[in-house]
Amino acid sequence: MEEVEIPSFFICPISLQLMKDPVTVPTGITYDRESIEKWLFSAKNRTCPVTKQPIPDCDLTPNHTLRRLIQSWCTLNAAHGIERIPTPRPPISKSQIAKLLCEAKSPDMRNKCLKRLRSIATENASNRCCMEAAGAADFLATLVKNETSVSSSILDESSPNSRSFEVTTRLLDEALAVLYHLQLSEASLKNLVGDDGVFIDSLTRIMRSGTIESRAYAVMLLKSMFEVADVIQLSSLRMELFVEVVRLLRDQVSRKATKSALKLLIRASLIGGNRVKAVEASAVPVLVDLLLDSCHKRESEMILTLLDVLCRCAEGRAELLKHGAGIAVVSKRILRVSETANERCVGILLSISKFSATQSIVQEMLQIGVAAKLCLVLQVEGPSKTKVKAREILKLHARAWKNSPCIPVEFLSSYPA
Numbered sequence: 001m002e003e004v005e006i007p008s009f010f011i012c013p014i015s016l017q018l019m020k021d022p023v024t025v026p027t028g029i030t031y032d033r034e035s036i037e038k039w040l041f042s043a044k045n046r047t048c049p050v051t052k053q054p055i056p057d058c059d060l061t062p063n064h065t066l067r068r069l070i071q072s073w074c075t076l077n078a079a080h081g082i083e084r085i086p087t088p089r090p091p092i093s094k095s096q097i098a099k100l101l102c103e104a105k106s107p108d109m110r111n112k113c114l115k116r117l118r119s120i121a122t123e124n125a126s127n128r129c130c131m132e133a134a135g136a137a138d139f140l141a142t143l144v145k146n147e148t149s150v151s152s153s154i155l156d157e158s159s160p161n162s163r164s165f166e167v168t169t170r171l172l173d174e175a176l177a178v179l180y181h182l183q184l185s186e187a188s189l190k191n192l193v194g195d196d197g198v199f200i201d202s203l204t205r206i207m208r209s210g211t212i213e214s215r216a217y218a219v220m221l222l223k224s225m226f227e228v229a230d231v232i233q234l235s236s237l238r239m240e241l242f243v244e245v246v247r248l249l250r251d252q253v254s255r256k257a258t259k260s261a262l263k264l265l266i267r268a269s270l271i272g273g274n275r276v277k278a279v280e281a282s283a284v285p286v287l288v289d290l291l292l293d294s295c296h297k298r299e300s301e302m303i304l305t306l307l308d309v310l311c312r313c314a315e316g317r318a319e320l321l322k323h324g325a326g327i328a329v330v331s332k333r334i335l336r337v338s339e340t341a342n343e344r345c346v347g348i349l350l351s352i353s354k355f356s357a358t359q360s361i362v363q364e365m366l367q368i369g370v371a372a373k374l375c376l377v378l379q380v381e382g383p384s385k386t387k388v389k390a391r392e393i394l395k396l397h398a399r400a401w402k403n404s405p406c407i408p409v410e411f412l413s414s415y416p417a
Helices: 033-042 064-076 094-103 107-121 125-133 136-156 162-181 186-193 198-209 212-228 231-235 239-251 255-268 272-280 283-293 297-310 314-322 326-333 339-355 359-367 370-379 384-396 409-414
Strands: 022-024 030-032
Touching: 022 033, 022 064, 030 033, 033 125, 094 107, 094 125, 094 136, 107 125, 107 162, 125 136, 136 162, 136 186, 136 198, 162 212, 186 198, 186 212, 198 212, 198 239, 212 239, 212 255, 231 272, 239 255, 239 272, 239 283, 255 272, 255 297, 272 283, 272 297, 272 314, 283 297, 283 314, 283 326, 297 314, 297 326, 297 339, 314 326, 314 339, 326 339, 326 359, 326 370, 339 359, 339 370, 339 384, 359 370, 370 384, 370 409
Parallel strands: none
Antiparallel strands: 022 030
């Protein structure tokens, strides 16, 4: 079949393919909708690919004239196997979202509108951007705060109305689902964090008494919020939040919720005071139990990273040593997961060795193979930082370990002098 040359102005500058839904950005350049949306939203670029000028908003104007020209060209070349592109469905508009948000203020329409908003948010990135610009995040956050207060009031009653509680719970599930699927921008997330802690308190209450779905969405939202929070905001976190996040970890609600909870605690525990809160919320024994069962590389790395951070405080080290499998499970993970995990494991053991190593603990470390593992770390290829830490631990306990029969003969040559 004879090849047909496509006119250059029908070609998308990004994908270099025939445009199916041409749209024009504020810089005046026309792209195929799918390609420019991927550039703007998935790759999170905010400049025009051709002009390199900034695109302050995500306003994409359909180029109907060019689309009709492309359709006509396709029809004229049908004999050459060119299929006519279909007329695209009009994208959602800001006014349509605003109308839905207005209708959602009515209790009778609320659930139906939230389901519709959820459907729109999960369709594509352009819809999510449009929803955020129309004020959906603020509306949903306010709804969550109000419904959480209603839910708490119902539970406080001597004879709680189960039907009212069920309706409120269902609304919270939908509102949180929409908020999560919006994949909010940094500015919107900062706005939620800076809301005097009220929204964070609402999400904490949801993690305590919400459905499994709501608890998962709450911790995933909090994880995103904490990624943009500043030191002052992170320093003011309440003890109740740590208690509920650790409880969610223990309950193993879902893989995604567990990963979000671990990332949240890692981020929050970079603040010294929060480490103690996490430890007092029983994070360390829960993490050790998780590590015993974990068979996923990334999850194991995050658990070890969090344990490494928590062991930087005396309370964290004491909790790790109190757990019967604490040191053993950390030692076992060396050279079995990844280089990142190796560094975290050796970091944990170094904290123990420098600040909490009693004679009995030093002997326990020797008996469960810590010394042998550290000697092996010195022999295999890996980051120099990990080897420096391993060598430091071996030197710290040289008197107790150097001549021990627990260290294999072939490793003695690696033992630091």
